Amino acid sequence: MNKDLLDGRLLFAIPKKGRLHEKCLELLSGADIQFRRHNRLDVCLVMNHPMALVFLPAADIPSFVGNGDVDLGITGHDVILEAGMQDQITEIHRLGFGKCALQVQTPEHGPFKSVEDLAGKRVVTSFDVIAGAYFAEIDERLNLTGDKKTKIQYVGGSVEAACALGLADGIVDLVESGDTMRAAGLHAIATVLQTEAVLIKSNAPHRAHHAPLIDLMASRIAGVLAAAKYVICEYNIRRQSISQAAAITPGRRAPTISPLEAEGWVAISSMVEKKNIANTMDQLVEIGAEDLMVFNLDNCRV
Numbered sequence: 001m002n003k004d005l006l007d008g009r010l011l012f013a014i015p016k017k018g019r020l021h022e023k024c025l026e027l028l029s030g031a032d033i034q035f036r037r038h039n040r041l042d043v044c045l046v047m048n049h050p051m052a053l054v055f056l057p058a059a060d061i062p063s064f065v066g067n068g069d070v071d072l073g074i075t076g077h078d079v080i081l082e083a084g085m086q087d088q089i090t091e092i093h094r095l096g097f098g099k100c101a102l103q104v105q106t107p108e109h110g111p112f113k114s115v116e117d118l119a120g121k122r123v124v125t126s127f128d129v130i131a132g133a134y135f136a137e138i139d140e141r142l143n144l145t146g147d148k149k150t151k152i153q154y155v156g157g158s159v160e161a162a163c164a165l166g167l168a169d170g171i172v173d174l175v176e177s178g179d180t181m182r183a184a185g186l187h188a189i190a191t192v193l194q195t196e197a198v199l200i201k202s203n204a205p206h207r208a209h210h211a212p213l214i215d216l217m218a219s220r221i222a223g224v225l226a227a228a229k230y231v232i233c234e235y236n237i238r239r240q241s242i243s244q245a246a247a248i249t250p251g252r253r254a255p256t257i258s259p260l261e262a263e264g265w266v267a268i269s270s271m272v273e274k275k276n277i278a279n280t281m282d283q284l285v286e287i288g289a290e291d292l293m294v295f296n297l298d299n300c301r302v
Contacts, residue, residue, distance in 0.1 A: 013073035016055035030224035
């Protein structure tokens with residue numbers, strides 16, 4: 001792509017593959033960021049905003065954003081820490097997908113039942129920066145020095161096989177469902193951190209004039225996240241039960257209450273967290289609510 005086509009455009013880095021890629025595309029669609037990616041090119045122009053999308057390995061995105069070469073990005077919280085870029089980056093939103101835990105795992109039937117047991121032994125990981133800092137604190141607490149310190153070894157993949165191959169006494173790796181670890185005969189003895197996808201911006205941007213567009217994109221993405229989290233619950237209820245109903249469905253600020261033609265009745269509309277909607281409806285029925293309806297949100301601003 002001709003570099004001149006990127007002049008004046010906000011650059012937004014997206015993971016080019018892996019566990020975050022498809023969810024990122026859904027998020028962009030919900031925020032009405034329109035683009036066509038031709039021939040698997042790693043840079044494409046956004047058609048309805050002065051922006052360009054840059055498709056990069058997730059591990060590279062913190063450096064590009066932190067150094068100000070790219071204005072916005074989506075990557076994992078764990079990736080930022082591993083890159084050591086947390087001071088150069090602001091996490092604007094946690095995005096609610098790509099959730100997993102960075103855990104210390106050891107053979108289920110082995111002798112190591114706690115991180116204190118594992119300290120001073122061999123640990124294999126793809127996260128040698130985070131794991132190194134984690135075990136350095138444990139080593140210091142246990143007064144392990146010199147050759148007695150925990151040995152951290154980096155491998156690029158298939159970390160779960162390291163113990164079975166005799167390369168390690170324990171591992172540090174990302175765990176989503178835990179199925180892979182259980183299949184390898186491993187179990188968790190500690191959680192180093194919880195992580196998920198995050199929207200990030202640079203603390204030292206090269207193109208400060210993009211700040212309004214960054215704020216707009218952050219607002220749109222926040223709306224998509226809220227729409228996925230909430231539903232609209234509408235129902236009719238007798239006027240004397242309004243206080244009970246409002247306590248069950250308080251909304252984000254307050255419920256919308258409208259009088260009905262039927263004397264003594266009102267209609268109430270309120271945002272409710274999607275994960276709680278079944279219990280909420282049960283409670284409303286118990287206090288006499290009728291004609292309950294639930295509507296999904298395509299988008300919103302809250």
